[in-house]
Amino acid sequence: MISIDDELHMPAIGLWMDALRPRTLCFISHAHSDHISVHARTIATKATAVLCRARLATRAATDYEVREFGESFECGDAHLTLLPAGHVLGSSQIAVRTEHTVTVYTGDFKLRAGRTHEPCEVPRCDTLVMECTYGRPHYRFPQRRVVEEQLVQRCSAALSRGITPVVYAYALGKAQEVIAALRAAGLPVMAFGAVARMCQVYESLGVSVGGYDEQGAEGSRRCVVVAPPSLRRTRELAALAPIYEIAVTGWAVDARARLRLGVDCALPLSDHADFDELLAYVRRAQPKQVYCLHGFPDFVHHLRRAGVKARWFEPNRQLALF
Numbered sequence: 402m403i404s405i406d407d408e409l410h411m412p413a414i415g416l417w418m419d420a421l422r423p424r425t426l427c428f429i430s431h432a433h434s435d436h437i438s439v440h441a442r443t444i445a446t447k448a449t450a451v452l453c454r455a456r457l458a459t460r461a462a463t464d465y466e467v468r469e470f471g472e473s474f475e476c477g478d479a480h481l482t483l484l485p486a487g488h489v490l491g492s493s494q495i496a497v498r499t500e501h502t503v504t505v506y507t508g509d510f511k512l513r514a515g516r517t518h519e520p521c522e523v524p525r526c527d528t529l530v531m532e533c534t535y536g537r538p539h540y541r542f543p544q545r546r547v548v549e550e551q552l553v554q555r556c557s558a559a560l561s562r563g564i565t566p567v568v569y570a571y572a573l574g575k576a577q578e579v580i581a582a583l584r585a586a587g588l589p590v591m592a593f594g595a596v597a598r599m600c601q602v603y604e605s606l607g608v609s610v611g612g613y614d615e616q617g618a619e620g621s622r623r624c625v626v627v628a629p630p631s632l633r634r635t636r637e638l639a640a641l642a643p644i645y646e647i648a649v650t651g652w653a654v655d656a657r658a659r660l661r662l663g664v665d666c667a668l669p670l671s672d673h674a675d676f677d678e679l680l681a682y683v684r685r686a687q688p689k690q691v692y693c694l695h696g697f698p699d700f701v702h703h704l705r706r707a708g709v710k711a712r713w714f715e716p717n718r719q720l721a722l723f
């Protein structure tokens with residue numbers, strides 16, 4: 402049913418999933434750049450379609466077939482349903498039902514609740530194709546509330562010393578979570594570059610991040626600056642010196658992560674499932690077979706030890722994400 406000759410697809414129904422090469426029919430799970438491309442026909446949620454159009458801009462000739470979460474629709478002999486993945490706004494899993502079997506592809510997901518996106522749903526299935534980015538036991542993230550408190554405390558401390566805190570967060574998803582957490586704590590925020598553009602798209606979709614100023618507004622030295630990692634060491638940020646640089650990423654639990662990332666502080670705020678969430682997902686979905694994508698090949702051994710039939714499916718291309 403599932404094949405990954407070069408990219409993930411279901412030959413029986415001609416459906417590709419998160420393909421990077423142009424395909425005739427593709428499901429796009431969410432609008433991160435390592436999952437999107439221009440296809441002849443694309444199945445996606447409304448938020449993902451809007452975010453893809455904003456990100457692909459001039460290349461956006463794709464014909465989007467927008468589907469609601471929970472809506473059942475046909476594709477060949479199969480019934481398809483999209484389910485929220487809890488990764489970023491609009492992020493979706495896809496369940497493919499045939500007469501005898503249910504296959505689910507998770508895309509990127511997490512089970513923890515976020516402030517600016519739909520909560521993840523876990524369907525029962527026979528075959529599960531899941532992303533396993535943090536599939537090693539030391540990737541256990543603290544409670545979200547605890548990490549957010551640390552973020553607020555570090556930013557407040559910098560501001561009180563007359564230093565501008567700069568939080569590096571990828572522009573779609575992580576940045577909105579960071580801004581919503583900072584605003585809930587009453588801190589002023591300035592959104593730089595692509596972060597502001599993605600916040601505008603969120604707002605056009607009815608999701609508020611709690612208010613922020615845009616780059617260029619007065620008073621940036623009294624705000625927490627939220628910027629994409631691509632702006633590090635640019636003149637725009639150097640102009641704010643002195644700055645206190647914070648990275649928010651699941652890799653922050655690694656020893657020496659702060660030094661490797663070259664920042665003053667690294668906090669483990671992730672939009673992906675940690676090790677325990679990966680196992681919890683599998684326990685709830687109760688699949689007969691799991692195919693693991695991304696992360697570490699040895700995660701399959703952890704599943705096998707838990708009595709689950711598991712296979713590694715692909716070389717990693719996710720580790721490069723900041």
Ligand SMILES: [Zn+2]
Nearest residue numbers: 431433488509
């Ligand atoms: Zn993603």
